[in-house]
Amino acid sequence: MPGDSVDFNEVLEETHVMDVIAQLDQELIGLEPVKGRIREIAALLLVDKLRRNLGLAAPPPSLHMSFTGNPGTGKTTVALRMAEILHRLGYCRKGHMVAVTRDDLVGQYIGHTAPKTKEVLKRAMGGVLFIDEAYYLFREENERDYGQETIEILLQVMENQRDDLVVILAGYKDRMQKFFQSNPGFRSRVAHHVDFPDYEPQELLKIGHLMLAQQHYVLSEEARVAMEQYIDRRVLQPDFANARSIRNALDRARLRQAARLFAQGGQVTREALMTIEPEDIRASRVFHPSPV
Numbered sequence: 572m573p574g575d576s577v578d579f580n581e582v583l584e585e586t587h588v589m590d591v592i593a594q595l596d597q598e599l600i601g602l603e604p605v606k607g608r609i610r611e612i613a614a615l616l617l618v619d620k621l622r623r624n625l626g627l628a629a630p631p632p633s634l635h636m637s638f639t640g641n642p643g644t645g646k647t648t649v650a651l652r653m654a655e656i657l658h659r660l661g662y663c664r665k666g667h668m669v670a671v672t673r674d675d676l677v678g679q680y681i682g683h684t685a686p687k688t689k690e691v692l693k694r695a696m697g698g699v700l701f702i703d704e705a706y707y708l709f710r711e712e713n714e715r716d717y718g719q720e721t722i723e724i725l726l727q728v729m730e731n732q733r734d735d736l737v738v739i740l741a742g743y744k745d746r747m748q749k750f751f752q753s754n755p756g757f758r759s760r761v762a763h764h765v766d767f768p769d770y771e772p773q774e775l776l777k778i779g780h781l782m783l784a785q786q787h788y789v790l791s792e793e794a795r796v797a798m799e800q801y802i803d804r805r806v807l808q809p810d811f812a813n814a815r816s817i818r819n820a821l822d823r824a825r826l827r828q829a830a831r832l833f834a835q836g837g838q839v840t841r842e843a844l845m846t847i848e849p850e851d852i853r854a855s856r857v858f859h860p861s862p863v
Contacts, residue, residue: 577621586659588613595652599645600781601774608765609649609656616660633762634662634737635729637751639744640767643813646741647701649765654699657737664697664735671700673707676721684717688724696735705740706750726756733760770813772802779817783847788825790847797852804857820855827851 583589592610619632638646651668658666671691678684710716729738744766751758779798783789790798801820805811828851832839
């Protein structure tokens with residue numbers, strides 16, 4: 572007979588699931604609503620595991636998810652950590668993640684889509700299938716679009732093999748809402764909808780500092796001010812992509828720093844090699860818009 576109690580702390584220590592959540596906290600600045608939702612899902616899975624240990628039989632919780640938000644808000648990173656949480660708690664055999672888009676799933680001619688989709692599903696089994704910009708699977712304007720075949724295969728697998736595969740659909744919030752309205756089969760199978768907000772400017776600055784620190788770079792005080800001004804301007808541009816845009820900006824700043832040091836020549840100090848200066852930031856086109 573099963574016992575009448577279980578120890579939360581013992582299971583937490585055994586699975587190390589809190590280590591994954593702590594890692595997520597370290598990897599991602601801000602996003603408190605997202606982190607809170609991931610903790611809730613982890614708690615649900617942990618309680619379900621404890622219930623099963625006590626012989627309290629119940630159908631396993633539905634685990635398919637939808638991650639909505641603008642580019643660069645951490646959706647892929649959270650999906651990776653979610654796969655690890657699922658694995659540690661026994662809901663995924665392997666705990667890996669396969670990230671794909673429409674091009675990886677949908678063929679270009681008759682008879683091409685099914686084997687292409689099934690090959691991706693085969694690679695993802697035992698883990699998480701992350702489909703970015705999932706709404707591109709469905710093209711309403713084209714009744715003969717091959718994406719419909721992929722959708723039908725996915726829906727079948729999400730229902731019949733949900734014990735061995737978790738599907739996370741991701742993309743812009745408004746487009747995902749329209750996608751779910753057009754494909755009610757997905758809506759009925761997706762239990763967890765997580766919205767990823769845009770980062771605030773100060774959060775973006777912290778993200779920039781973290782990215783630089785990981786590569787042994789720092790901003791001088793003047794460069795920090797320049798970076799704040801860069802962010803204030805960049806977030807207003809239509810192609811802004813949150814943390815992704817900050818990473819690209821810092822990559823370009825490193826290129827300018829390298830060119831500046833190369834042009835100077837001679838002896839160079841460790842500090843100079845590590846430091847991004849304001850001119851490395853202010854050379855950006857953000858500060859020099861093209862005339863209309």
